[in-house]
Amino acid sequence: MTISRLLRVLPLLLAAGCSGSSPGADDEKVRTKMASDLVECQNDRLALKEKIGELQAEIQKLKAAAAEPAPTDTAKPTETPPHRVAAKKPNEAELSPDAQMAVVQKAAAVAKRNSPRLHACYEKALKHSPDLATVSSVTVRFTVAGNGSASDVVFSKHAPPEMAKCMGKEIAHWQFPTFSGAPVQVETPVSLVAK
Secondary structure, eight states: OOHHHHHHHHHHHHHHHHSOOOOOHHHHHHHHHHHHHHHHHHHHHHHHHHHHHHHHHHHHHHHHHHHSOOOOOOOOTTSOOOEEEOOOOTTOOOOOHHHHHHHHHHHHHHHHHHGGGGHHHHHHHHHHOGGGGGOOEEEEEEEEOTTSOEEEEEEOTTSOHHHHHHHHHHHHTOOOOOOSSSOEEEEEEEEOSOO
């Protein structure tokens, strides 16, 4: 029973208790109504109690999800993008840090030069996700093999799955400079703005 319903029944109770008249048909109607309202009130209370339990469980899930460390996009346009060496094959020598940096810089230059080719993927995604209009670039991470091919293309969280898939296919066709040694992982920002 809601509070407003209880407030409506209270005057009836007071009137029945204070009237001093003998119990009659009106008193019986009041008691029946009160019993019905009491049952409804108890049912409402149980339903609310269940809802509170569900909401508390949902809050606990959200707190647990918030406690997990979120992946961060740490690449800054003014810094050299971070990189690491991908898994190497047994016959591939690991590159020196200077050689790795040279591969990363050349790969980043290829990505920058070819970024206008990704604009079609961006425009297509923009039709389905208008909020992408505020995104002018995304960070892409990929592995460059010694033969100059790219694989394992992954985008930052700003790229919707369909756009990332479209761009990944495009990047997989790009030719990067060849080198001798283990594959190198490259992370670089890619502009989505048409030039």
